Amino acid sequence: MRVIKLGGSLLEQPDEMKALFESLVDTKNKTVIVHGGGSLAQQWLSTAGLKSEKHEGLRVSPEQHMPYIVGALAGCANKQLMSQAIATGIRPIGLTLHEAGISCRRQSAALGQVGTCELFESGLIANLLKCGYLPLISSIGFGKKGEWFNVNADDAAVAVAANLDADLLFLTDVDGVLDSEGQLIEQLNTQSIDELTKAGVIQDGMLVKVRGALEAARHLRRSVRIGSWNAVNKPDSGTQISE
Ligand SMILES: Nc1ncnc2c1ncn2[C@@H]1O[C@H](COP(=O)(O)OP(=O)(O)O)[C@@H](O)[C@H]1O
Numbered sequence: 348m349r350v351i352k353l354g355g356s357l358l359e360q361p362d363e364m365k366a367l368f369e370s371l372v373d374t375k376n377k378t379v380i381v382h383g384g385g386s387l388a389q390q391w392l393s394t395a396g397l398k399s400e401k402h403e404g405l406r407v408s409p410e411q412h413m414p415y416i417v418g419a420l421a422g423c424a425n426k427q428l429m430s431q432a433i434a435t436g437i438r439p440i441g442l443t444l445h446e447a448g449i450s451c452r453r454q455s456a457a458l459g460q461v462g463t464c465e466l467f468e469s470g471l472i473a474n475l476l477k478c479g480y481l482p483l484i485s486s487i488g489f490g491k492k493g494e495w496f497n498v499n500a501d502d503a504a505v506a507v508a509a510n511l512d513a514d515l516l517f518l519t520d521v522d523g524v525l526d527s528e529g530q531l532i533e534q535l536n537t538q539s540i541d542e543l544t545k546a547g548v549i550q551d552g553m554l555v556k557v558r559g560a561l562e563a564a565r566h567l568r569r570s571v572r573i574g575s576w577n578a579v580n581k582p583d584s585g586t587q588i589s590e
């Protein structure tokens with residue numbers, strides 16, 4: 348089984364999105380998608396006249412911003428992906444982290460409704476795969492009292508992969524992790540990530556992704572890959588991250 352994390356910028360690239368779903372047709376019984384949609388959430392918040400800020404790659408999420416964030420991620424982004432899956436002949440099922448067996452709690456008071464993930468069970472996803480569905484999981488989650496949370500989609504993908512003991516692949520809008528000269532780095536480990544982060548080469552969204560990939564590599568005891576949209580069935584492309 349493998350979990351593929353799709354960055355939200357895919358939603359703005361219809362040709363890439365179509366090609367990606369076409370390349371999933373043969374592996375749909377063992378693929379689970381976790382998706383972002385940060386740029387869409389940003390657009391919805393701006394249209395509503397709300398100023399949104401990020402702290403180390405995480406969107407500060409006050410309660411009053413949550414209807415727009417939930418609407419953009421669990422609503423519009425999720426349904427745009429469902430639409431493409433259906434057009435490709437794949438049977439999708441749109442879910443939140445709750446149905447994927449993940450419970451959330453507040454990361455820190457300063458970040459508002461930003462959630463971190465805790466695992467509780469994994470049965471439903473395996474059953475949906477057996478029934479021939481492609482699970483499309485947004486990064487919206489819920490706490491034990493039903494409160495809603497905005498989880499960074501990279502962190503969400505790490506939790507889903509951990510829950511399913513699955514391989515993990517991050518697909519994004521660059522070829523992988525790039526060095527200070529913009530060249531692809533093929534392999535990274537704890538030490539090289541530390542050095543590149545201190546040197547400011549890995550930043551923003553890529554920092555969240557690389558940290559998540561390293562955490563997943565440790566937990567899953569296997570390497571994790573970061574690559575571009577067309578890397579889905581190319582196991583030697585992108586950046587491979589191991590302990
Ligand atoms: N060293 C780096 N290599 C590649 N991208 C980087 C690096 N440092 C920062 N980035 C930025 O991280 C972005 C990918 O992260 P993000 O925008 O969060 O993607 P996604 O929406 O797919 O999760 C790249 O488009 C790039 O602007």
Ligand SMILES: CC(=O)N[C@@H](CCC(=O)OP(=O)(O)O)C(=O)O
Nearest residue numbers: 354355383384385405406499500
């Ligand atoms: C807490 C937090 O940062 N949540 C993210 C969730 C979406 C996301 O991660 O989308 P991408 O994968 O497209 O970046 C956000 O609101 O932007």
